[in-house]
Amino acid sequence: MPADYATTSEIQCKSLGMKVEVFDPSGNNVEHTGQAGELVCTRPHPSIPVCFWGDESGEKFRDAYFGMYPGKLDYDDTPLVCAEITWELEGVWRQGDFMVVNPRTKGIMILGRRSVNEFLSNCGLTDTLCATCHISDGVLNPSGVRFGSGEIYSVLEQFTALLDDSLCVGQRRPHDKDERVLLFLKMRAGHKFTGTLVDRIRSAIRTRLSARHVPAFIFEIEDIPVRRRLIFTVFEFYLTPCCSTP
Amino acid sequence: MLQYTVNGKKIEIAVKQIVSGSDLKPSGTVANPESLQLYYKYRDIENLAGTSKAKL
Numbered sequence: 001m002p003a004d005y006a007t008t009s010e011i012q013c014k015s016l017g018m019k020v021e022v023f024d025p026s027g028n029n030v031e032h033t034g035q036a037g038e039l040v041c042t043r044p045h046p047s048i049p050v051c052f053w054g055d056e057s058g059e060k061f062r063d064a065y066f067g068m069y070p071g072k073l074d075y076d077d078t079p080l081v082c083a084e085i086t087w088e089l090e091g092v093w094r095q096g097d098f099m100v101v102n103p104r105t106k107g108i109m110i111l112g113r114r115s116v117n118e119f120l121s122n123c124g125l126t127d128t129l130c131a132t133c134h135i136s137d138g139v140l141n142p143s144g145v146r147f148g149s150g151e152i153y154s155v156l157e158q159f160t161a162l163l164d165d166s167l168c169v170g171q172r173r174p175h176d177k178d179e180r181v182l183l184f185l186k187m188r189a190g191h192k193f194t195g196t197l198v199d200r201i202r203s204a205i206r207t208r209l210s211a212r213h214v215p216a217f218i219f220e221i222e223d224i225p226v227r228r229r230l231i232f233t234v235f236e237f238y239l240t241p242c243c244s245t246p
Numbered sequence: 247m248l249q250y251t252v253n254g255k256k257i258e259i260a261v262k263q264i265v266s267g268s269d270l271k272p273s274g275t276v277a278n279p280e281s282l283q284l285y286y287k288y289r290d291i292e293n294l295a296g297t298s299k300a301k302l
Contacts, residue, residue, distance in 0.1 A: 054273075060259060138258040149258060169262040173289065182265060182288065217291065223281035225257040225272075 010107025019043035020108070022099055023092070025147060027069050036100040036111055040069065041093040048093065066091035067139040068146065140170045142179050145212045152183065152215070155208050159201065162191045165224045168215065180216035186224050193220035261285050 004012050014020045022037040024030050030037045052061045069092035098111040138149050149168040156166050164186045172179040183201075187193050198218050205214050263270050264285045272279040287294060 063259070138262065165256065167256055167258060167261060169258050169265065171262070171265045171288070171291070173265075173267045182291075184261075184285075219288065221284055223278060223284060225260060225279070225281045226277050227255045227257055228275050228277040 007102070007105050007107045010102060010105060010109055012107060014108065018045050020099075022101060023069065023094075027092070031101050032103065034100065034103040036098045038068065039095040039097045039099040039110065041095070045093070062090060063139070064096075065093050068092075068094040068148070138169065140168070140179070140181050142170065142181050142216070143212065147209070147213060151209055151213065152181075152205065155205050156201070158204065159197075162188055162197065164188045167221070167224045181213075183215040183218045184221040184224065185218065186221055265289055265291075 006012055019042045021029050021040050021042050022031040022035070023040045024035070024037050049061070051058060052064075055061050071091050100109050100111060101107070102109065140147055140149055152168045153166060156163060166186065167184045169182055169184075170179040171182050185193060185201075201218065202214050257276060260270060260272065260276070260282060264282060265288045267289055270282075272282055276282070
């Protein structure tokens with residue numbers, strides 16, 4: 001624990017051994033500007049997982065964490081050696097959350113994915129920040145424009161009255177020269193997927209992001225796959241009688 | 247007793263692989279694995295876009 005004062009909603013300092021920085025989409029450090037950006041770690045750190053289970057080629061793992069800022073890092077530090085494994089990162093570790101450093105206190109706020117727009121629009125530095133943390137979005141790279149699907153989801157937040165959920169992915173089949181972006185929309189009950197809605201979404205993405213962010217195709221879909229999540233609550237942990245079924 | 251929630255993260259990577267031509271076996275942690283079947287037809291996107299209700 002750092003011997004320093006604490007500010008509501010802020011982490012007092014970076015963890016020991018973690019070279020945490022804040023990057024904009026092009027990979028510039030915006031840590032000292034007070035701007036929100038990608039939470040990245042630019043040096044190997046002890047808690048990097050060895051691999052994903054079943055991901056033998058390591059492709060999923062690289063895609064998940066090093067896909068956004070790839071390329072060998074040019075730093076002179078000695079590589080971190082841990083047992084027999086020598087870590088040499090294949091890029092900058094991108095956690096998948098937004099963060100911002102309060103320029104006044106230097107305190108860190110982790111914004112997650114979805115709450116970042118609320119945060120920016122409110123522009124107060126507290127309150128909305130602990131809301132939701134999504135480490136969900138993948139990297140899209142159509143025609144060499146690199147961005148995260150979270151940017152699309154952020155725009156779609158203004159359509160939540162109509163949309164139950166959405167999924168934005170890149171498509172690149174073996175014969176495709178380039179990646180294209182597909183957006184799948186699951187409508188709320190009682191709402192229709194219409195050409196007008198598609199036009200409104202395209203126009204919102206064009207205005208808030210850019211024409212190059214607009215998905216090549218927008219489809220209606222009946223269901224979106226989600227990950228099951230195991231939960232333990234403190235309540236269950238302490239209060240479940242020992243004789244309950246495992 | 248173990249409890250699961252279904253408000254987990256959406257699974258982009260599986261859908262990305264499906265629409266890009268890989269067949270895949272859904273992992274045990276997908277809450278609604280049958281939903282993945284819906285995405286196979288989007289591999290043949292050129293034909294689909296011409297005929298279906300998709301709006302381009």
